Amino acid sequence: MTLARVVQTCYGCPAQWDAWTTDGQYLYLRYRHGNGSVERQEGPDTDTWLDHPDQIVTEWDDDTLLGEIELDDFLARAGLRLAPGAEVVRGWVT
Template sequence: MIDKELLAADLIGRRLLKVTTAWHHYADDEPSLVHLWLHLEGLGPVLFHTPSTGLSLRADQPHGPYPMEEHGSVTVTDDSPDVPVTRFVGQTIRSVRQIGYNDGKVGFTAGLTLQFPGGSIRLLGLVDDLLIAHDQQLGAVEAHLHEDVTLARVVQTSGGRPSQWDAWTTTGQYLYLRYRHGEGTVEQHPSEDVDT
C-alpha cells in the first residue's frame, strides 16, 4: 500500500510502532521538520507532510538522508526522544480530530489531533512547516485553530450503568458515549461497530 492517499479515519485503532522524522538543516538556522512517518500496525509507515498549507497523509516508505543544493541537507532519524510523538510508541490511536484554521480571510484543514490512551498530540501543516504541538500554545495562530466536535445527532442506546449513546458529529464522524457516576467517556470509531 505504498504511495496511497489516506484518510484520518484510517489511523483509528492502529498501534504506533515507530516514529521516523526528516529534518531540513539550513546553514545558520535551527533544523525544521519536513516529514514525519508514523509506523502503524496493519497499515505500515504513514507520511505526514505539508505540501504548502495543510496536512497530507500518505502510505509511503521513509527515504534516506540527502543533500539539498544551496539549501542545506535533510537527515532522517528513528524514534528520536526530542520528538514528542515518540512517547506514544506502543499505544493505539483512539481518535483523530481534524483541526481547521480560519482567520476570517482564509480557511483550510490545518492538521489533526491524535488521541492515545496516554494523551494527545497535534500535527499541523502551516505555511510549508510541519509542527508537532504537545502541551503548548502556538501564540497568535492558536486563536484561529478549531476542532470540529459539534454533535449533530445523539441517540441513547442504554439507560443502564453506564448509560450509553451513539452520536454523530456535523461531519458524519461516529462517536460512542458512556456516562457513569459523574464521569463520561467518548470513543471515536470508523463505523458504528465498536469492535473496530
C-alpha cells in the first residue's frame, strides 16, 4: 500500500498516525509495547470505527516492549511506503 498523507497524532506509548492511501483509504497506524498494527477504518473519527478482524491490514510483535518508533521503521515493518511527494506531518497534532 502506498500512502499519500501521514499525520502523527502521538509520539510514543503508543506511537500513532492517521494515514491515507493514494486511493483515499484511511488507515490507523499504531505501535505500543513492541506491537505494531495497521487498521482500515472509515476515517479518523473513532466513533465511526468498526471492531472487526477484516479491519486489520497487518499486525506484528517485535518482542522489544518499546513504545516509540520512527515512521520510516514503522512503514518498513508494516509493508507500507510513502508516495513521491507524500505529505508527512510529524509531531503531535491535536
